[in-house]
Amino acid sequence: MKPSQMMSEIESEAAGLRDADEAALIEFLEKAEQKHGFIPRDISEEVGRLLEVKLERLRRIQGKLESTIRRDVQEHVNHWRSEEGNLIMVLHAIQNQHGYIPREVAMELSRELGVKLARIYEVITFYHYFKLQPPGAHSVTICNGTACYLKGSGDLINELRSQLGIVEGQTTPDRQIHFDTVRCIGCCGMAPAMVVDGRTCGRVRSSDIAGHIDGLRAKKEAVA
């Protein structure tokens, strides 16, 4: 192959890179290395330039995220600013917004309140109600308080385990359904009770579980 022909080929190869994602870039580099025995300078420069463009874009997205986080956190904090001991109420507001307490938000909260991150985590991890992992799109919670326990919440838990293939505290791999237990929701008169997406159901039988799960899955399809 003539050098000039090779160069134009490399140029055209590099030109096709503009829309490639990371995996494609790596594959392309490996192919170039196999083909030429080395990575031609034109290609490495083009890949480098593309990466920088991507990085810049990512930085802009991150900046945007951070300013949103900052704005949200400031909003929550301002609402509770004048109140002493507001940390727990701000954490409630954050969890209501995100469904959990994202690490970046906790960090921003630490800056905004002037409270050490360790102390914020001390509070988050102490209280069972606060979550550090994003919940599933839907949630199923079985009450395992003593009244529900006596009325057979164990059977409901087993049924959910086998239906969902996960144990309590976990989210299905498709992040659709989060399954958890709770100590007592004060519906002991309706035991055993469970909460499906915030709706409390009483006197639940194992045979009802499949219907509830199907209901949630159907909701998901309706949305999609």
Next chain:
Amino acid sequence: MKPLTRQDLVELAARPATDPPAWIRVQLDTGGIAAGAETVHAALEHARVEQHLPFALLRTGSVGYSFADPVIEVQTPLMPRVLYGRMTPELAPRLLDEHVAGRRLLDDHVIATRQRGLVLDAPVSQILVLDTGSEATNKTEFFQFSFQEELKRRGLSERVQVVRALDLGIYDEGAVVQLLPGGVTYTNVLAPDVARIVGESIEAGRVLDDLLWKTPDKQVRIVLRHCGKIDPDSTDDYLRRAEGYQAFARAVFDLTPEQVIAELKVSALRGRGGAGFPTWMKWQLTRAQPVGQRYVICNGDEGDPGAFMDRSVLESDPHAVLEGMMIAAYAMGASQGYFYIRAEYPRAVERVQLALVQARELGLLGRNILGSGFDFDAKIRLGAGAFVCGEETALIASIEGRRGSPSPRPPYPSVRGLWGKPTAINNVETLAIVPAILLRGGAWFASHGTDTSKGTKVFAVTGKVRNAQLVEVPMGTTLSEIVFDVCGGVLDGHEIKAVQTGGPSGGVIPVHLLDTPVSYETLQQLGSIMGSGGMLVMDKGDSMVEAGIQNGDIAIIKSSDTAETGEIVVALIDDTEATLKRLRKKGASIALEPANAAYETRIFGPDRVKIQGRLAGLYRRYN
């Protein structure tokens, strides 16, 4: 909204609202809603509009009959007022057709009144029948038919309807009959009695003394006085139909703080959160601190599994709790209050939040309330799922925004509490009682109960009981009266084994001690506690150890390769399966006994089982 004045309250007291002639109240607390009360409400609204029926559809809290949720109450002209349980949306159109328009009660849903009559002073219009004996030989339909036939024979079937009831509040007394509207109730009715009842009671208006149920209802409703009767979201209802804020007005205008405390002392009210510390003394101790900022906290961190009375009261009568808090604040000179409520109780939070907003609009919170010169405001703080935060010092730490670690006492919160200031922490139920004491007098309250435990107590009776519900009884009522007479005992074919009071930190009371009258002292003597009032009924199918050792508990094992018969051990079977069981040595073989009759004892040769250790303790996490 125009702020209320003292004069407004005087006028409200003189002219309480009158009920509209026809109404249906739907009981919408968390329990009712879980059972579908919202859909029942929607169906009734739909049917009402469609059929152009003139009645008011009202929302209330819960009367406490959890076993029958969703519950509605119906009042229409020329009909007795009745509660219907286990309502469904499908029943709504039928209810309007038959009851509201046709003046006939629905079968199988009526919950009979507990205010039973002893005289027949009005013509009988309905006969409620229910066989309260064994379910296997239920004769309710037979009695319904017999009464109908007898009425037909005497030409009364047009005038008197025979209705199968859902619940009569009487159990194991054979066939029970209640005559409406008076409420005269006959028990252990046999087939030959049918003709007598129709002939003598219905035709001639004579009460049959040999059948008459004379036992008065065990319940006395003080805490639950408005629950299920008023709309918790309506200040108007509270002001006009529940003597709302009259007790507070009496306190700030007619009494000094010392007099309020003195009235509480006469009532001998003790904290309903569990420990039973005299409420007046708590207030007195806080008041005795040097002048300055003081706080009053309502403890709504109801954490004991099986207990739901605080949730129900907050959801059904939030203004009463607020009024109690305001009176407490006046008595001890506090200007700021906090409601600490579990985040797991969103509806209770919502309703208290609304009550606070409404009270502020009406000038019942803020500066110079009702022109009295007294300033007070209250806010909500949410719990976040930590059982320990029901403890005073941990609760204070949580309101301060810290992790809820308890701290040693003294100093008690009444000396150094929230942000180091004198603080009184009162339970929801305690505060809900306070306005009633101020209106009726401490002596009236003290006339209920025992020598050392005065007044009434609300219990949430749940577990393997026939009718799970909220029960309010005078102190001194026995456990078996609560479980059997009020709640109907355990289900058919089961045998009661024990009752747990006081939640996880309380105790399990075996069946031979159920005749113990309930009071702070007696329960303590039994090694249990009153706690906040959860009462869990266990039947013999449930293993005591399982109720004691729960999923997720950490067993503390003392390492050992030997153990005695009867000890709970960790055993390794065939080097693969580890299990916690009770050990029995049977000759050369070893039996591993489960603590639940549902599982079988397993017997192994000695070479297959290795003892790993003996159970020394249990560690349980509540979060």
